[in-house]
Amino acid sequence: GDSVTQMEGPVTLSEEAFLTINCTYTATGYPSLFWYVQYPGEGLQLLLKATKADDKGSNKGFEATYRKETTSFHLEKGSVQVSDSAVYFCALSDRGRDDKIIFGKGTRLHILP
Amino acid sequence: GAGVSQSPSNKVTEKGKDVELRCDPISGHTALYWYRQSLGQGLEFLIYFQGNSAPDKSGLPSDRFSAERTGGSVSTLTIQRTQQEDSAVYLCASRLQGADGNTIYFGEGSWLTVV
Numbered sequence: 001g002d003s004v005t006q007m008e009g010p011v012t013l014s015e016e017a018f019l020t021i022n023c024t025y026t027a028t029g030y031p032s033l034f035w036y037v038q039y040p041g042e043g044l045q046l047l048l049k050a051t052k053a054d055d056k057g058s059n060k061g062f063e064a065t066y067r068k069e070t071t072s073f074h075l076e077k078g079s080v081q082v083s084d085s086a087v088y089f090c091a092l093s094d095r096g097r098d099d100k101i102i103f104g105k106g107t108r109l110h111i112l113p
Numbered sequence: 114g115a116g117v118s119q120s121p122s123n124k125v126t127e128k129g130k131d132v133e134l135r136c137d138p139i140s141g142h143t144a145l146y147w148y149r150q151s152l153g154q155g156l157e158f159l160i161y162f163q164g165n166s167a168p169d170k171s172g173l174p175s176d177r178f179s180a181e182r183t184g185g186s187v188s189t190l191t192i193q194r195t196q197q198e199d200s201a202v203y204l205c206a207s208r209l210q211g212a213d214g215n216t217i218y219f220g221e222g223s224w225l226t227v228v
Contacts, residue, residue: 023115032215043221044156044204051215093215096155100146100169101217105155 002027006090006104013080016111021075023064023090024090033057033066033073038087038106047075047088062074082111115139117220119205125226126195134190134223138207145188146217147180151201159203160165162188163210195227 002032006023025031035047035057048057053068062077073090090104119136126132138145147159158172162182173179177195182188192199202224208217 001165034216036219044206044219046216046218049216093217100161100172103148103156103158 002031002092002094002102004092004102004104005091006107008105009087009108010110011107012110012112015082016079017111019075019077019080019084019109021088021090021109022107023073023075025071025073025090025092025102027071027092027094029094031094033064034091034101035052035062035064035073036089036091036103038089038100040086044089047068048080079108080111082113085111115161117205117207119203119219119223120222121223122221123224123226124214125228128197131193131200132192132195132225133190134203134205134225136188136190136205136207136220138186138188138205139218141209142207142218143185143210144208144217145182146206147188147190148204148206149201150204150222156204159190192225195225197227200225200227 003026032051034049036044037047038044048059050057050066052065056065064073064075087106087108089106091101093101119212120135143164145162149157160180161169177193180190204222206217206219
């Protein structure tokens with residue numbers, strides 16, 4: 001079945017460091033891919049998305065490119081801030097199967113000032 | 114409404130009691146999901162409603178859990194005879210199937226504590 005695998009956390013970085021959170025997926029159809037973020041004490045918010053191969057989603061300085069050849073959707077940011085501390089979830093929605101959304105286990109990110 | 118609305122936002126209940134959690138999805142959204150997030154854990158799928166189709170209940174952890182969606186809109190998740198391991202955040206989400214890049218939108222969650 002469809003699945004999402006993302007790097008385990010916690011990830012701890014200093015402010016202004018470069019961030020990569022890896023995410024790979026398996027899907028039988030043609031999924032849309034998402035990154036959701038959960039700030040402390042808050043609900044999940046959509047961070048960015050990509051609906052087809054080679055699309056790049058971007059928001060708040062974060063980027064992720066839909067790589068069909070490597071089945072990946074890695075999240076990157078060039079210079080992280082303390083306010084980026086949160087849990088990040090990679091997810092897919094397999095449009096061809098009209099199915100439930102599959103989430104990764106989440107990666108907790110700590111940014112040190 | 115403007116977003117997915119869940120109530121109550123916080124619920125403390127005694128072990129063995131029944132609880133009902135409510136979700137009001139975004140107006141016009143045809144698909145509705147319930148997830149559970151335990152402390153420090155990822156998102157556990159519970160149940161999925163899509164239009165008039167039979168719901169996908171494959172994630173419900175036991176027969177103490179049930180959910181219904183009335184009139185294709187509001188949904189209620191019911192947990193009977195609550196146990197301490199039911200303590201978690203219960204998240205509801207909705208989406209407009211086949212549109213908006215299949216993006217789902219989450220509510221703030223209902224924080225359930227069973228004591």
